[in-house]
Amino acid sequence: MLAQRVSLFLGSGVSLDSIGPDGEMFSAGRLREELVALNKLPSNATLQKAYSALSDEQVEKHITQHYTCTEPGPTIVRLAKQPWRRIYSLNVDNCFESAFASVVEAHEFSSSSTETINFDDGFTELLSDKRASIIHLHGCVDRAETGYVFSQNEYAKSITRPNSWMLTLSQLIRTETFIVAGTSFDEIDVEYYLEQRSQKTIRGDIPPSVLIEPYPTKLTEMLCENHQFCLFEGTVLDFFSRIESIDDRLRMPWLDNESDGLSGLDLSESERLRFSANFHRPPDDPQKIPNPGRFLLGAELDWSMLAANSDISREAFSEVRRDVVIAADDPQLKLILLVDEPGSGKTAFLKRLAFDLSRGSDEVFWYDGLGLELEPREIASILNGISGRIFVFVDNFADCLNSISLILGKIEKPDILFVCCERNYRLKYIQNAFTGFDYPTISDRLKLTRGEARALRAANEEHGLSTIPETSENFYLGQVVGGTMAEANCRIQNNFKTLDRIVQDLRSECDQDEGFAYLLVALARFCYANGVRRSVLSTVSVPDAVEHLLSDQSSLPLSYSDLGNSFVVPKQAIVGDRFLDLTRRNWHRQLFEAFLELAKSVAPRVNAKTIKHKTPEAQLLGRLMDYDNNVRDYIDEYAEEYYAGLKPMCDWNARYWEQLALLKLDRFYSSPEDSLLLEESIQHARSAISAEVHPFSLSTLAKVLFQAMEKSQKNRDQYFSEAWQNVVDANVRESRWSNRGATLFTIAFGGVLKFLEMGGQLSGEQSEYLRDMIAETRTLKIADKRLIGVRSKLEEALG
Numbered sequence: 001m002l003a004q005r006v007s008l009f010l011g012s013g014v015s016l017d018s019i020g021p022d023g024e025m026f027s028a029g030r031l032r033e034e035l036v037a038l039n040k041l042p043s044n045a046t047l048q049k050a051y052s053a054l055s056d057e058q059v060e061k062h063i064t065q066h067y068t069c070t071e072p073g074p075t076i077v078r079l080a081k082q083p084w085r086r087i088y089s090l091n092v093d094n095c096f097e098s099a100f101a102s103v104v105e106a107h108e109f110s111s112s113s114t115e116t117i118n119f120d121d122g123f124t125e126l127l128s129d130k131r132a133s134i135i136h137l138h139g140c141v142d143r144a145e146t147g148y149v150f151s152q153n154e155y156a157k158s159i160t161r162p163n164s165w166m167l168t169l170s171q172l173i174r175t176e177t178f179i180v181a182g183t184s185f186d187e188i189d190v191e192y193y194l195e196q197r198s199q200k201t202i203r204g205d206i207p208p209s210v211l212i213e214p215y216p217t218k219l220t221e222m223l224c225e226n227h228q229f230c231l232f233e234g235t236v237l238d239f240f241s242r243i244e245s246i247d248d249r250l251r252m253p254w255l256d257n258e259s260d261g262l263s264g265l266d267l268s269e270s271e272r273l274r275f276s277a278n279f280h281r282p283p284d285d286p287q288k289i290p291n292p293g294r295f296l297l298g299a300e301l302d303w304s305m306l307a308a309n310s311d312i313s314r315e316a317f318s319e320v321r322r323d324v325v326i327a328a329d330d331p332q333l334k335l336i337l338l339v340d341e342p343g344s345g346k347t348a349f350l351k352r353l354a355f356d357l358s359r360g361s362d363e364v365f366w367y368d369g370l371g372l373e374l375e376p377r378e379i380a381s382i383l384n385g386i387s388g389r390i391f392v393f394v395d396n397f398a399d400c401l402n403s404i405s406l407i408l409g410k411i412e413k414p415d416i417l418f419v420c421c422e423r424n425y426r427l428k429y430i431q432n433a434f435t436g437f438d439y440p441t442i443s444d445r446l447k448l449t450r451g452e453a454r455a456l457r458a459a460n461e462e463h464g465l466s467t468i469p470e471t472s473e474n475f476y477l478g479q480v481v482g483g484t485m486a487e488a489n490c491r492i493q494n495n496f497k498t499l500d501r502i503v504q505d506l507r508s509e510c511d512q513d514e515g516f517a518y519l520l521v522a523l524a525r526f527c528y529a530n531g532v533r534r535s536v537l538s539t540v541s542v543p544d545a546v547e548h549l550l551s552d553q554s555s556l557p558l559s560y561s562d563l564g565n566s567f568v569v570p571k572q573a574i575v576g577d578r579f580l581d582l583t584r585r586n587w588h589r590q591l592f593e594a595f596l597e598l599a600k601s602v603a604p605r606v607n608a609k610t611i612k613h614k615t616p617e618a619q620l621l622g623r624l625m626d627y628d629n630n631v632r633d634y635i636d637e638y639a640e641e642y643y644a645g646l647k648p649m650c651d652w653n654a655r656y657w658e659q660l661a662l663l664k665l666d667r668f669y670s671s672p673e674d675s676l677l678l679e680e681s682i683q684h685a686r687s688a689i690s691a692e693v694h695p696f697s698l699s700t701l702a703k704v705l706f707q708a709m710e711k712s713q714k715n716r717d718q719y720f721s722e723a724w725q726n727v728v729d730a731n732v733r734e735s736r737w738s739n740r741g742a743t744l745f746t747i748a749f750g751g752v753l754k755f756l757e758m759g760g761q762l763s764g765e766q767s768e769y770l771r772d773m774i775a776e777t778r779t780l781k782i783a784d785k786r787l788i789g790v791r792s793k794l795e796e797a798l799g
Helices: 028-038 047-052 056-065 074-080 095-107 141-146 152-160 164-175 188-194 218-226 236-246 269-278 292-296 303-307 317-328 346-358 376-385 397-408 424-433 450-462 473-480 485-493 499-509 512-527 543-549 573-586 588-605 608-612 616-625 627-650 654-670 675-691 695-711 716-734 743-757 764-780 785-798
Strands: 007-010 087-089 114-118 132-136 178-181 209-213 229-233 335-340 363-367 390-394 416-423 441-443 558-560 567-570
Touching: 028 047, 028 056, 056 141, 074 095, 074 236, 095 114, 095 132, 114 141, 164 188, 164 588, 178 236, 209 218, 209 236, 218 229, 229 236, 269 376, 303 346, 317 335, 317 346, 317 416, 335 346, 335 397, 335 424, 346 363, 346 390, 346 416, 376 397, 390 397, 397 416, 397 424, 416 424, 424 441, 450 473, 450 485, 473 485, 485 499, 485 573, 499 573, 512 543, 512 558, 512 567, 512 573, 512 588, 512 616, 567 573, 573 588, 588 616, 588 627, 608 616, 616 627, 616 654, 627 654, 654 675, 654 695, 675 695, 695 716, 695 743, 716 743, 716 764, 743 764, 743 785, 764 785
Parallel strands: 007 087, 007 178, 087 132, 114 132, 178 209, 209 229, 335 416, 335 441, 363 390, 390 416
Antiparallel strands: 558 567
16 A cells, blocks of 8 residues: 555445535435435436436536535545555545545645546556546546436446446456445446456455445355455444554655655656656665576566576676777767577666666666656656766667657767667667667677576576486587577476477466466567556456466466566566467467457557557557568468457557558458459558548558559559658658658658559659658668668669
8 A cells, every 4th residue: 555556446435424515425325315306206216217317407406516525524535645556436526536635735746646537538547646546437526517327328338338447447456456445345336347356366466455344244245255355344444543553654655766866856746756657776775685596487687686696697798888888988879779589688688787887876777668658858858957977778679669769869968878678580670660870789699608508507406496417518518508598598497308399398288278378478478578467467268377377386487577566478588489489380260369369458458648658558459450560470361350350449540440451452462353452451541541640541551552553554643643642741740750760761662663664754843852752761871671672773763
């Protein structure tokens, strides 16, 4: 509770001692009696029926006015003093908001620190500067114009249509710690959420959830047992009195971290909290917890393990450290990139480098890779204002390339360096998409040396983890030197089998549900390096298997990433990658099902706002929908079925229609005699623009139209004219970006070449525009080989 990791679920009982214009607020039972008498309904009429009979004027008087708080009662006042992760309320009153206003005043919080969300609002992530985030699941008097959810029909509609807050609460309540107060478990709306929660979904590594109930019955006790809740018999005030007697800090629970290195800057509380949410300083004096055995078994290295030297010393460290420091002293360089094979130990190496540099006089920050809470220009302004040399460490660079690019575009400070790291198979994407900046690349420095191989074997033997037979040292070294740290480690711990054989054996040892659960997480981690939230996994078809894989008993273990107990990843990333590849080769249908189930599970958390802020779920869904790079490579034979399955939840999303257009275009390439496929591709691309006019949707339509032009000589000029206009529109919009990739230029130059080969004639204005675009690609230093090829041919054609 002190760490603000407990959520609150409220019913009407917490507001009964609060005051409105008519006196104390009515309970649900009292409200039903008042409304039944008001319109002379049968005495046994339900609250839902009584509400549905109200006129607009009666709703205003008996609901909106009555439940507008004028004096919050002691129950809600005490609840408002506690930092909650989020508050989910079934109440339409604004008592919590009213009570929290005094907390804001007493602690001098920002006026924007309270966030009130209505049931019809789109999903948003919780930002670090929000001291209270209150979701009204049935409406709120402060948003009376949107209506309330009282009738059974209204409620049925609300829980069956894709309502992001109800769907995400259904996910969270399965796995997170909740305190429920002011409501019983046998009400229809409460029952809906609790039905999602069972012994199979409850995590064993978090505190239990609690129902606060002053008058429990035998039924209450049974429902608590069924849904894995602890029952506290007493009032809300009794509950807080009890826990304050256990830990007196709960009397004054609002604590702030002042060790973020920003106290000397002229920042608002909101700016400081939001910056520190993404950019963390390595602790000055972390507790030394030596646990090399845990590290050898695949656990991510944390600051405590680094301080205790639990990792394996790398021979390349001194040389790479020197290269990084030299780069930091060059005012022309703002970024240096380390790339190596999956499983080479990149993350541990990068973290060791950050920890080492933070011991000196430099300012060091570790970027967590999640969506930015501040605008990039604001982050750049903060970094510009910090005195002294700065190192910012970024793991899994490709996942946050756009955000880092936007920040770099606003950096004015000469002595700052972003030290980034990525898997080598993503280098091509980085070279094509990260443009406009010079940056040195450090490649393949982490291949296992003879000395490291000996140290790794010795460490495994010391901790009883080695299973390899006694062999000559030369044989052992010949097998692992030049490979990756992770592969050598797996082989040492698995009787020296090859990694592919190890993964095959592990897959055969687990049951079907465990294999599918592991596949879901391996797929998520492949698409998005931080993996997938535990609460998202609670909604998949095999939640009990997920729980087992997170235990110590599993042969295919999952673990939490170093972002805390929220994101789940394969404990050994290289095993996850090989498991995914093995499934791709042998079990196509199962991989399709994993794609579809994972995409459907994250979709409720994705909307236009989360896409703009590049939240983890938005990035994960985007990559799961990516036809060219993922869907075609992994589940091409099921692509039509896959996109059809996503349509109900994703048809508002321009990216969905873009990918569907690319699918139909690819099918047309395979069957050029089927003109209907090309027409479908054009229509889907136009649907993307209808959803959102964006450079990507404009580029996709241009690409499809250029292809249609090539297949229709008689409509050549018509198709080219429309495609050209889309190119120009996309180029104007992209030119405002600080970072541009090769895609639009490659489409434009290739399409123009086709047009010229078909006998088309460019206007003088079009020729000059193309020359300007060619010059732009050189200024941006785009290294894409395909772009360079079509650019050379176009320059020749233009003379």
